[in-house]
Amino acid sequence: MSGHGDPIPMMSQRGPGLAGEAHVPGDKSISHRSLILGAMAVGETVIEGLLEGQDVLDTAKAMRAFGADVTDHGGGRWSVHGVGVGGFAEPDGVIDCGNSGTGVRLIMGAMATSPIAVTFTGDASLCSRPMGRVTDPLALFGARAEGREGGRLPMTITGATDPMPVRYTVPVPSAQVKSAVLLAGLNAPGKTVVIEQEATRDHTERMLAGFGAEIVVEETAEGRVITLTGQPELAPQHITVPRDPSSAAFPVCAALIAEGSDVLVPNIGLNPTRAGLFETLREMGADLTYENPREEGGEPVADLRARYSPDMKGIEVPPARAASMIDEYPVLSVVAAFADGPTVMRGVKELRVKESDRIDAMAQGLRAAGVEVEEGEDWWIVHGRGQGNVPGGATVESRLDHRIAMSFLVMGLATNAAMRVDDGGPIATSFPVFEPLMTGLGASVARA
Ligand code: S3P
Numbered sequence: 001m002s003g004h005g006d007p008i009p010m011m012s013q014r015g016p017g018l019a020g021e022a023h024v025p026g027d028k029s030i031s032h033r034s035l036i037l038g039a040m041a042v043g044e045t046v047i048e049g050l051l052e053g054q055d056v057l058d059t060a061k062a063m064r065a066f067g068a069d070v071t072d073h074g075g076g077r078w079s080v081h082g083v084g085v086g087g088f089a090e091p092d093g094v095i096d097c098g099n100s101g102t103g104v105r106l107i108m109g110a111m112a113t114s115p116i117a118v119t120f121t122g123d124a125s126l127c128s129r130p131m132g133r134v135t136d137p138l139a140l141f142g143a144r145a146e147g148r149e150g151g152r153l154p155m156t157i158t159g160a161t162d163p164m165p166v167r168y169t170v171p172v173p174s175a176q177v178k179s180a181v182l183l184a185g186l187n188a189p190g191k192t193v194v195i196e197q198e199a200t201r202d203h204t205e206r207m208l209a210g211f212g213a214e215i216v217v218e219e220t221a222e223g224r225v226i227t228l229t230g231q232p233e234l235a236p237q238h239i240t241v242p243r244d245p246s247s248a249a250f251p252v253c254a255a256l257i258a259e260g261s262d263v264l265v266p267n268i269g270l271n272p273t274r275a276g277l278f279e280t281l282r283e284m285g286a287d288l289t290y291e292n293p294r295e296e297g298g299e300p301v302a303d304l305r306a307r308y309s310p311d312m313k314g315i316e317v318p319p320a321r322a323a324s325m326i327d328e329y330p331v332l333s334v335v336a337a338f339a340d341g342p343t344v345m346r347g348v349k350e351l352r353v354k355e356s357d358r359i360d361a362m363a364q365g366l367r368a369a370g371v372e373v374e375e376g377e378d379w380w381i382v383h384g385r386g387q388g389n390v391p392g393g394a395t396v397e398s399r400l401d402h403r404i405a406m407s408f409l410v411m412g413l414a415t416n417a418a419m420r421v422d423d424g425g426p427i428a429t430s431f432p433v434f435e436p437l438m439t440g441l442g443a444s445v446a447r448a
Contacts, residue, residue, distance in 0.1 A: 017260025
């Protein structure tokens, strides 16, 4: 099992309010996919604005181990010289995906239809997460998986020698599972069909089309039916990675709850499969506007402007919106603590199997900070205390989960007493510049 270094205790406290522009890093989902699809294309893919967080760096390292030539040119510009669909070499060593569920699951899919054996591992968080949701459909292609009990890492996958195309209905709303099946389908002959009942982030579909694969998406009574024709030659691309809405969520939410704030977060991707948080915040009464809305690289993009919003109200978040904001529930629950009345979040069972059990991690931390929380297996309710009435003063465990650490550091910017997290180290997996970005806006966030 891998891990990161010594714990980095951090704290945050109230200050004069946040102001200025927050340039958040590139989108994590798109960054992983750019490297993996680049490695499966023939020729050189250039990526601008790659997220250089540890999760993505681990995927870059993995692509090198499979034989792709991956080069960091500095300033977020990377290139990948791909080996073509079906061209992966068997790595010499173990593939360590660190903290990244997206990295490991997508790479498992990408190698599962090549005749190679690969052993995967990760940190303690990743080694506790379920992989059966990916290895079950990969078995239909003919791949074999041997791991620890409950389908946990470390795990060895032996790819199919004679892969067969599959037709698979994804049983949980998961873009990682959908994407693993599609990437496996690339090296299977014929048509691989993936059906999802709830739409999840569609970056894999969009990017496969961009790389020249034949992929058709139909909305039917069965759900979203995605048909991919296998064994294409993928053409290398020039990709500009949009900035990550899931990272933008932190300065946006901080500005909404920290008195006197006015923050602009430019160039945020607002793909509808990702933008659920912003819609929810607006329904709660947040002063959050989309400035200069435009299209870039086929994706809707805008500059987000968030201002201090003392009169937000708790709402019932529509369960149908869950997939489009699944990574944002932790920070939403922080905003909910400062709203008036309960915020009800249902249909969110998937939060239990993220980098940590996010319902449990947030509920415990919020309670320690004086906020009442009710929870069940797939729902939770945060009873908002209203602006100025949230005690804080707690030290919270981040549980190897970047979003738990960042959520509680955002919270401390508006609680009556400072908040502390035991380890801010995991923040580097997705948002390595979080601390300087927040302090640059005037936030009082520091290593304790
Ligand atoms: C991701 C999908 C989501 C999300 C994760 C990134 C992706 O996971 O939580 O941070 O890039 O496909 P699930 O597929 O498990 O919902």
